[in-house]
Amino acid sequence: MTTAVKVDDEAKARLEELQAEIRLEAGKNVTQQELLSRLIDDAYDSREDVVDSFRESTVPASEADIDAFLDDTFDSGTETDEADIDDILYG
Structure with a gap:
């Protein structure tokens, strides 16, 4: 099941930039949904x-x-x- 999430233009552009960097650096095409899921998983851990x-x-x-x-x-x-x-704090 997928749900639409609205993001502003700047966030969308940054997501696309990150998606393109993954494609160039890792040689793998990822969807924005996959990328957002990974970002959420990483954020959940911290x-x-x-x-x-x-x-x-x-x-x-x-x-x-x-x-x-x-x-x-x-x-x-x-x-x-x-x-x-020091004397006051540590005796």
Whole structure:
């Protein structure tokens, strides 16, 4: 059973370009359906990366987020070096 999937012109062009590259480099003709199935299989194996690619990026932080963070910080007046931090964290 096949189902039609609508893609924009840019995605269609990139799919055709990849299809042509497979034909040239691997010497094998593949249909767009075969190619999409392979891409989906590969994406399924690394689905965590695919899901993450749809998350809203928080890096780098926006200026508003940086300002909000800095608004809640203060200088305690105590000087701290790496040894102090290591001692606090690792005992």
